[in-house]
Amino acid sequence: MTITNENCVVAIEYEVKEAGTTEVVDTNKGAEPLEFITGKGHIIPGLENALSGMAEGESGDIMVSAADAYGESNPEAKQVLPLDQFEGVDLKEGMTLYGQGENGETVQVTVTSFDDKDVNVDFNHPLAGKDLMFSVTVLGAREATADEAASGQVGGAQGESCGSHGGGDGCGCSH
Template identity: 60%
Template sequence: MAIEENKVVGIEYTVKDAQSGEVIDSNVGHKPLKFITGKNQIIPGLENQIKNMNAGESADVLVKAEEAYGQQDPNAVQTLPREQFEGIDLQEGMTLYGQGENGETVQVTVKSFDENSVTIDFNHPLAGKDLLFSINIKEVREATPEEVMTGQVQEEEHCGGDSCGCGH
């Protein structure tokens, strides 16, 4: 049975760079990642695959870059004057956070720098990468009306069931 919109889904996962096999992230042995389907809380390619699964199922899911963090955009690389980075001990590959045009937090990666300028990349660090997820669906349940409205999974209200994870 497919997982429909407005369900709370809890997954255990390991994600690897599909080309190199390098492990990028994992929550195995920790609390499941919980999200509400249909709220764009995880990458689209992974959510589309999970919708065809059931609680208790495991799968290896390949998510192409286009359905993950997109392709690398060469226009997202900029060179800025070094004085804009005064007081920062710059290192190639480091992540910096700033504010975007609309007040949102933006993450950039320092690509290179010299005494006059700093080249930064606004692309997501995983842009251009195909990702291989090994997932296990730990939980599927109806989202409460409040969860649907806020988009936030509420943990405490669901204690008492077999899979609440609260030790009861």
């Protein structure tokens, strides 16, 4: 079975490195697989697009450009804030902090530097502007149930596999 189009529940194991380096920046190896529904924007577009056409049980290395991952680094997303806004925080260069945005959403910032008056923060995703190399294994793929397709949320292992219905019904899975 191969992954195509929309409304397939896909489970992958992955390891990701910044392109050209050996340092692992994220992995789920030895943990729960990452499950998502294709076509719902749950994972970075470059990775989802590259998974299309891969078969269950297949492994591969996928290069994803910064533009198709977390975007380019935006210089306007860097700000200088007064130190007193960080009262009670043991600041360290490179640390990630979480706060609340203007609309109540959670925002992530990285402390890039600080002195006795100011703190320089970067609102860009830590992997913005970086090309990424994914090593992935497709552990499973099946049609999303009607509820999963409507809600966009994976409902667990209770759904039918694509093989049990022949891959039809517009799930986007093909054999």
